[in-house]
Amino acid sequence: MWASDYLDSGRIVGFLKYRHLSRRLRVRQRPLSPSGKERLVAALAKYYFRDPPDFLNTQAGKKDLDDHVIGRTYADRRTIVPWLDTLFCLDGAKIIEIGCGTCSSTVALAEQGAEVFGYDIDEASLAVGSERLSIYDLKAELINGNATEIPAARIAEVNAVIFFATAEHMTLDEKLSSFSSVWRSLHSGAYLIVVETPNRLWWFDSHTAILPFYLWLPDDLAAHYSRFSPRFPFNERLRPPITAQTLQRLTRIGRAASYHEFELSLGDLSALQVNSFNRWKRGNPLQLAKWFVFDRSFEKWLRRHGPRVDNAFYEPYLQFAIRKP
Numbered sequence: 001m002w003a004s005d006y007l008d009s010g011r012i013v014g015f016l017k018y019r020h021l022s023r024r025l026r027v028r029q030r031p032l033s034p035s036g037k038e039r040l041v042a043a044l045a046k047y048y049f050r051d052p053p054d055f056l057n058t059q060a061g062k063k064d065l066d067d068h069v070i071g072r073t074y075a076d077r078r079t080i081v082p083w084l085d086t087l088f089c090l091d092g093a094k095i096i097e098i099g100c101g102t103c104s105s106t107v108a109l110a111e112q113g114a115e116v117f118g119y120d121i122d123e124a125s126l127a128v129g130s131e132r133l134s135i136y137d138l139k140a141e142l143i144n145g146n147a148t149e150i151p152a153a154r155i156a157e158v159n160a161v162i163f164f165a166t167a168e169h170m171t172l173d174e175k176l177s178s179f180s181s182v183w184r185s186l187h188s189g190a191y192l193i194v195v196e197t198p199n200r201l202w203w204f205d206s207h208t209a210i211l212p213f214y215l216w217l218p219d220d221l222a223a224h225y226s227r228f229s230p231r232f233p234f235n236e237r238l239r240p241p242i243t244a245q246t247l248q249r250l251t252r253i254g255r256a257a258s259y260h261e262f263e264l265s266l267g268d269l270s271a272l273q274v275n276s277f278n279r280w281k282r283g284n285p286l287q288l289a290k291w292f293v294f295d296r297s298f299e300k301w302l303r304r305h306g307p308r309v310d311n312a313f314y315e316p317y318l319q320f321a322i323r324k325p
Contacts (some may be wrong), residue, residue: 021078028111036136076105081282090109095159095160096108098164098178099164102128103140119150121145129142147166156185160192173267180264199315199317201258219250226250258318259306302314
Protein backbone atom coordinates (compact mmCIF):
# COMPACT_ATOMS: atom_id res chain seq x y z
CA MET A 1 0.00 0.00 0.00
CA TRP A 2 2.80 2.39 0.93
CA ALA A 3 4.65 1.68 -2.34
CA SER A 4 1.55 2.14 -4.50
CA ASP A 5 0.80 5.47 -2.87
CA TYR A 6 4.21 6.80 -3.70
CA LEU A 7 4.02 5.52 -7.27
CA ASP A 8 1.01 7.75 -7.74
CA SER A 9 2.56 11.03 -8.88
CA GLY A 10 -0.65 12.96 -8.23
CA ARG A 11 -0.60 12.01 -4.56
CA ILE A 12 3.07 12.87 -4.28
CA VAL A 13 2.51 16.32 -5.78
CA GLY A 14 -0.51 16.87 -3.54
CA PHE A 15 1.43 15.83 -0.47
CA LEU A 16 4.33 18.16 -1.32
CA LYS A 17 2.31 21.13 -2.57
CA TYR A 18 -0.29 21.44 0.19
CA ARG A 19 -0.06 21.57 3.94
CA HIS A 20 -1.86 18.97 6.03
CA LEU A 21 -5.64 19.29 5.99
CA SER A 22 -7.31 18.40 9.27
CA ARG A 23 -9.93 15.67 9.32
CA ARG A 24 -12.39 18.16 10.86
CA LEU A 25 -12.26 20.23 7.65
CA ARG A 26 -11.90 17.31 5.27
CA VAL A 27 -15.04 15.45 6.37
CA ARG A 28 -17.20 18.49 5.58
CA GLN A 29 -16.17 18.54 1.90
CA ARG A 30 -19.04 17.56 -0.37
CA PRO A 31 -18.50 15.30 -3.40
CA LEU A 32 -19.38 16.22 -6.97
CA SER A 33 -21.45 13.42 -8.54
CA PRO A 34 -21.13 12.53 -12.25
CA SER A 35 -24.61 13.96 -12.91
CA GLY A 36 -23.71 17.08 -10.94
CA LYS A 37 -20.57 17.49 -13.03
CA GLU A 38 -22.63 17.26 -16.22
CA ARG A 39 -24.99 19.96 -14.95
CA LEU A 40 -22.10 22.21 -13.99
CA VAL A 41 -20.32 21.79 -17.33
CA ALA A 42 -23.57 22.63 -19.13
CA ALA A 43 -24.10 25.76 -17.01
CA LEU A 44 -20.53 26.96 -17.57
CA ALA A 45 -20.81 26.39 -21.33
CA LYS A 46 -24.15 28.23 -21.49
CA TYR A 47 -23.48 31.23 -19.26
CA TYR A 48 -19.76 31.68 -18.63
CA PHE A 49 -17.63 30.54 -21.60
CA ARG A 50 -19.37 32.67 -24.22
CA ASP A 51 -16.40 34.40 -25.86
CA PRO A 52 -14.64 33.61 -28.11
CA PRO A 53 -16.67 31.00 -30.00
CA ASP A 54 -15.33 27.44 -29.84
CA PHE A 55 -12.90 28.36 -27.03
CA LEU A 56 -13.90 25.21 -25.13
CA ASN A 57 -12.71 23.11 -28.05
CA THR A 58 -9.15 24.41 -27.66
CA GLN A 59 -6.59 22.92 -25.30
CA ALA A 60 -6.58 26.13 -23.24
CA GLY A 61 -10.38 26.08 -23.11
CA LYS A 62 -10.55 22.49 -21.91
CA LYS A 63 -8.00 23.25 -19.20
CA ASP A 64 -9.93 26.37 -18.16
CA LEU A 65 -13.19 24.42 -18.01
CA ASP A 66 -11.64 21.71 -15.85
CA ASP A 67 -10.28 24.38 -13.53
CA HIS A 68 -13.74 25.95 -13.18
CA VAL A 69 -15.48 22.62 -12.64
CA ILE A 70 -13.34 21.32 -9.77
CA GLY A 71 -9.78 22.71 -9.83
CA ARG A 72 -10.47 26.01 -8.10
CA THR A 73 -12.66 24.48 -5.43
CA TYR A 74 -10.04 21.78 -4.77
CA ALA A 75 -7.27 24.36 -4.37
CA ASP A 76 -9.39 26.59 -2.11
CA ARG A 77 -10.25 23.61 0.09
CA ARG A 78 -6.57 22.76 0.49
CA THR A 79 -5.22 26.30 0.92
CA ILE A 80 -7.59 29.20 1.65
CA VAL A 81 -9.97 27.27 3.93
CA PRO A 82 -7.31 25.86 6.30
CA TRP A 83 -5.57 29.26 6.41
CA LEU A 84 -8.84 31.02 7.30
CA ASP A 85 -9.40 28.32 9.93
CA THR A 86 -6.31 29.62 11.74
CA LEU A 87 -7.91 33.09 11.94
CA PHE A 88 -11.48 32.29 12.98
CA CYS A 89 -13.93 29.40 13.04
CA LEU A 90 -15.67 29.07 9.68
CA ASP A 91 -18.56 27.08 11.14
CA GLY A 92 -21.19 29.71 11.92
CA ALA A 93 -19.10 32.61 10.63
CA LYS A 94 -20.69 35.31 8.49
CA ILE A 95 -18.64 36.19 5.42
CA ILE A 96 -19.07 38.69 2.61
CA GLU A 97 -17.37 37.34 -0.50
CA ILE A 98 -16.70 40.06 -3.06
CA GLY A 99 -16.22 38.60 -6.51
CA CYS A 100 -17.85 35.25 -5.83
CA GLY A 101 -18.14 34.64 -9.59
CA THR A 102 -19.28 31.09 -10.38
CA CYS A 103 -19.01 30.21 -6.66
CA SER A 104 -16.03 27.81 -6.73
CA SER A 105 -14.74 29.40 -3.53
CA THR A 106 -18.25 29.91 -2.12
CA VAL A 107 -18.71 26.13 -2.05
CA ALA A 108 -15.44 25.70 -0.14
CA LEU A 109 -16.61 28.23 2.46
CA ALA A 110 -20.28 27.23 2.73
CA GLU A 111 -19.61 23.51 3.14
CA GLN A 112 -17.61 24.39 6.27
CA GLY A 113 -20.70 26.00 7.80
CA ALA A 114 -20.09 29.63 6.88
CA GLU A 115 -23.01 31.91 6.04
CA VAL A 116 -21.85 33.54 2.80
CA PHE A 117 -23.13 36.70 1.13
CA GLY A 118 -21.67 36.59 -2.38
CA TYR A 119 -21.42 39.75 -4.49
CA ASP A 120 -20.53 39.90 -8.18
CA ILE A 121 -21.19 42.34 -11.02
CA ASP A 122 -21.58 39.60 -13.64
CA GLU A 123 -25.09 38.11 -13.76
CA ALA A 124 -23.97 35.22 -15.98
CA SER A 125 -21.38 34.13 -13.42
CA LEU A 126 -24.00 34.25 -10.69
CA ALA A 127 -26.29 32.04 -12.79
CA VAL A 128 -23.54 29.40 -12.81
CA GLY A 129 -22.92 30.01 -9.12
CA SER A 130 -26.56 29.40 -8.25
CA GLU A 131 -26.49 26.13 -10.19
CA ARG A 132 -23.23 25.08 -8.52
CA LEU A 133 -24.64 25.68 -5.05
CA SER A 134 -27.75 23.68 -5.95
CA ILE A 135 -25.59 20.79 -7.20
CA TYR A 136 -23.69 20.69 -3.90
CA ASP A 137 -26.93 21.21 -1.89
CA LEU A 138 -25.52 24.34 -0.27
CA LYS A 139 -27.01 27.75 0.41
CA ALA A 140 -25.54 31.24 0.05
CA GLU A 141 -27.12 34.60 -0.65
CA LEU A 142 -25.94 35.77 -4.09
CA ILE A 143 -26.26 39.46 -4.95
CA ASN A 144 -25.70 41.07 -8.34
CA GLY A 145 -23.92 44.22 -7.25
CA ASN A 146 -20.73 46.21 -7.02
CA ALA A 147 -18.42 46.11 -4.01
CA THR A 148 -19.10 49.82 -3.52
CA GLU A 149 -22.82 49.14 -2.96
CA ILE A 150 -22.66 46.83 0.08
CA PRO A 151 -24.67 48.28 2.98
CA ALA A 152 -22.56 49.34 5.97
CA ALA A 153 -24.98 47.53 8.29
CA ARG A 154 -24.29 44.22 6.55
CA ILE A 155 -20.52 44.74 6.74
CA ALA A 156 -20.81 45.51 10.44
CA GLU A 157 -22.37 42.12 11.23
CA VAL A 158 -19.86 39.84 9.47
CA ASN A 159 -16.64 38.21 10.65
CA ALA A 160 -14.80 38.86 7.41
CA VAL A 161 -15.04 40.57 4.06
CA ILE A 162 -13.04 38.70 1.42
CA PHE A 163 -11.98 40.29 -1.85
CA PHE A 164 -11.60 36.90 -3.52
CA ALA A 165 -9.47 37.19 -6.69
CA THR A 166 -11.33 40.38 -7.49
CA ALA A 167 -9.43 43.52 -6.41
CA GLU A 168 -7.34 43.27 -9.60
CA HIS A 169 -10.55 43.52 -11.67
CA MET A 170 -11.78 46.71 -9.98
CA THR A 171 -11.24 50.29 -11.09
CA LEU A 172 -9.19 52.57 -8.87
CA ASP A 173 -12.31 54.41 -7.68
CA GLU A 174 -14.00 51.10 -6.87
CA LYS A 175 -11.00 49.90 -4.87
CA LEU A 176 -10.59 53.10 -2.88
CA SER A 177 -14.32 53.37 -2.18
CA SER A 178 -14.88 49.73 -1.21
CA PHE A 179 -11.70 49.32 0.86
CA SER A 180 -12.56 52.49 2.79
CA SER A 181 -16.20 51.50 3.32
CA VAL A 182 -15.34 47.97 4.43
CA TRP A 183 -12.62 49.09 6.83
CA ARG A 184 -14.79 51.82 8.31
CA SER A 185 -17.78 49.51 8.80
CA LEU A 186 -16.09 46.34 10.12
CA HIS A 187 -16.50 45.67 13.82
CA SER A 188 -13.44 45.29 16.03
CA GLY A 189 -11.82 41.90 15.55
CA ALA A 190 -13.27 41.32 12.07
CA TYR A 191 -11.06 40.91 9.00
CA LEU A 192 -10.54 42.59 5.66
CA ILE A 193 -9.10 39.79 3.51
CA VAL A 194 -7.52 39.91 0.05
CA VAL A 195 -6.83 36.74 -1.93
CA GLU A 196 -5.07 36.10 -5.27
CA THR A 197 -4.54 39.71 -6.33
CA PRO A 198 -1.34 40.31 -8.34
CA ASN A 199 1.04 42.82 -6.79
CA ARG A 200 1.60 45.80 -9.09
CA LEU A 201 5.17 46.09 -7.81
CA TRP A 202 6.15 42.62 -8.98
CA TRP A 203 8.35 42.29 -12.06
CA PHE A 204 6.38 39.51 -13.78
CA ASP A 205 2.67 39.42 -14.60
CA SER A 206 1.67 35.77 -14.16
CA HIS A 207 -2.04 36.62 -14.02
CA THR A 208 -3.07 38.45 -17.19
CA ALA A 209 -0.38 38.91 -19.83
CA ILE A 210 2.22 36.30 -18.77
CA LEU A 211 4.88 38.90 -19.58
CA PRO A 212 7.73 40.55 -17.64
CA PHE A 213 7.26 44.16 -16.46
CA TYR A 214 3.69 44.27 -17.81
CA LEU A 215 2.25 45.41 -14.48
CA TRP A 216 4.52 48.45 -14.55
CA LEU A 217 3.16 49.77 -17.86
CA PRO A 218 0.53 52.54 -17.93
CA ASP A 219 -2.84 51.17 -18.98
CA ASP A 220 -2.86 52.59 -22.51
CA LEU A 221 0.59 51.19 -23.31
CA ALA A 222 -0.36 47.88 -21.66
CA ALA A 223 -3.42 47.67 -23.91
CA HIS A 224 -1.33 48.25 -27.04
CA TYR A 225 1.34 45.78 -25.91
CA SER A 226 -1.16 43.03 -25.11
CA ARG A 227 -0.77 41.57 -28.60
CA PHE A 228 2.68 40.28 -27.57
CA SER A 229 1.17 38.19 -24.78
CA PRO A 230 1.37 34.40 -25.23
CA ARG A 231 -2.01 34.08 -23.53
CA PHE A 232 -5.00 33.41 -25.79
CA PRO A 233 -7.57 34.96 -26.14
CA PHE A 234 -6.22 37.90 -24.12
CA ASN A 235 -3.74 38.72 -26.90
CA GLU A 236 -6.62 39.33 -29.34
CA ARG A 237 -9.08 41.25 -27.16
CA LEU A 238 -7.57 44.74 -26.95
CA ARG A 239 -7.11 45.85 -30.54
CA PRO A 240 -6.55 49.54 -31.52
CA PRO A 241 -7.95 52.10 -31.41
CA ILE A 242 -7.48 52.21 -27.64
CA THR A 243 -10.58 53.87 -26.20
CA ALA A 244 -11.95 54.37 -22.70
CA GLN A 245 -13.96 51.18 -23.22
CA THR A 246 -10.78 49.30 -24.13
CA LEU A 247 -9.07 50.42 -20.93
CA GLN A 248 -12.15 49.44 -18.92
CA ARG A 249 -12.01 46.00 -20.55
CA LEU A 250 -8.33 45.67 -19.60
CA THR A 251 -9.18 46.50 -16.00
CA ARG A 252 -11.95 43.90 -15.91
CA ILE A 253 -9.62 41.26 -17.36
CA GLY A 254 -7.22 42.07 -14.55
CA ARG A 255 -4.43 44.48 -13.73
CA ALA A 256 -3.15 44.54 -10.16
CA ALA A 257 -3.06 46.39 -6.84
CA SER A 258 -0.38 47.42 -4.35
CA TYR A 259 0.02 48.86 -0.88
CA HIS A 260 -0.79 52.30 -2.30
CA GLU A 261 -4.57 51.73 -2.52
CA PHE A 262 -4.64 50.27 0.99
CA GLU A 263 -2.64 53.13 2.46
CA LEU A 264 -4.99 55.65 0.85
CA SER A 265 -8.06 53.74 2.09
CA LEU A 266 -7.01 52.43 5.52
CA GLY A 267 -4.43 55.01 6.60
CA ASP A 268 -1.11 54.11 8.23
CA LEU A 269 -0.42 50.44 7.49
CA SER A 270 2.63 50.04 9.70
CA ALA A 271 0.65 49.55 12.92
CA LEU A 272 -1.92 47.11 11.55
CA GLN A 273 -2.05 43.40 12.35
CA VAL A 274 -1.50 41.64 9.01
CA ASN A 275 -1.62 37.87 8.60
CA SER A 276 -0.01 36.69 5.36
CA PHE A 277 -1.41 33.67 3.53
CA ASN A 278 1.91 33.36 1.66
CA ARG A 279 3.83 33.12 4.93
CA TRP A 280 1.40 30.47 6.11
CA LYS A 281 1.94 28.49 2.88
CA ARG A 282 5.68 28.45 3.54
CA GLY A 283 5.01 26.06 6.38
CA ASN A 284 5.09 23.54 3.53
CA PRO A 285 8.74 22.60 2.65
CA LEU A 286 8.13 22.73 -1.12
CA GLN A 287 6.56 26.20 -0.91
CA LEU A 288 9.38 27.38 1.34
CA ALA A 289 11.98 26.16 -1.16
CA LYS A 290 10.14 27.81 -4.06
CA TRP A 291 9.98 31.12 -2.21
CA PHE A 292 13.65 30.97 -1.21
CA VAL A 293 14.82 30.23 -4.77
CA PHE A 294 12.49 32.42 -6.85
CA ASP A 295 10.87 35.18 -4.78
CA ARG A 296 12.94 36.02 -1.71
CA SER A 297 15.55 38.22 -3.39
CA PHE A 298 13.10 40.50 -5.18
CA GLU A 299 10.88 40.76 -2.09
CA LYS A 300 13.94 41.78 -0.11
CA TRP A 301 14.81 44.43 -2.69
CA LEU A 302 11.27 45.87 -2.61
CA ARG A 303 11.23 45.93 1.18
CA ARG A 304 14.57 47.73 1.28
CA HIS A 305 13.34 50.50 -1.01
CA GLY A 306 9.70 50.73 0.08
CA PRO A 307 7.95 52.06 3.18
CA ARG A 308 7.81 50.18 6.48
CA VAL A 309 4.77 48.02 5.86
CA ASP A 310 4.22 44.31 6.41
CA ASN A 311 6.13 42.10 3.98
CA ALA A 312 2.78 40.77 2.71
CA PHE A 313 2.62 43.96 0.61
CA TYR A 314 5.87 43.03 -1.16
CA GLU A 315 5.00 39.47 -2.19
CA PRO A 316 4.10 38.46 -5.79
CA TYR A 317 0.42 38.24 -4.93
CA LEU A 318 -1.43 40.23 -2.29
CA GLN A 319 -2.91 37.53 -0.05
CA PHE A 320 -3.45 38.66 3.50
CA ALA A 321 -5.95 39.29 6.30
CA ILE A 322 -5.95 42.60 8.18
CA ARG A 323 -7.64 42.49 11.57
CA LYS A 324 -9.68 45.54 12.56
CA PRO A 325 -8.36 46.88 15.91
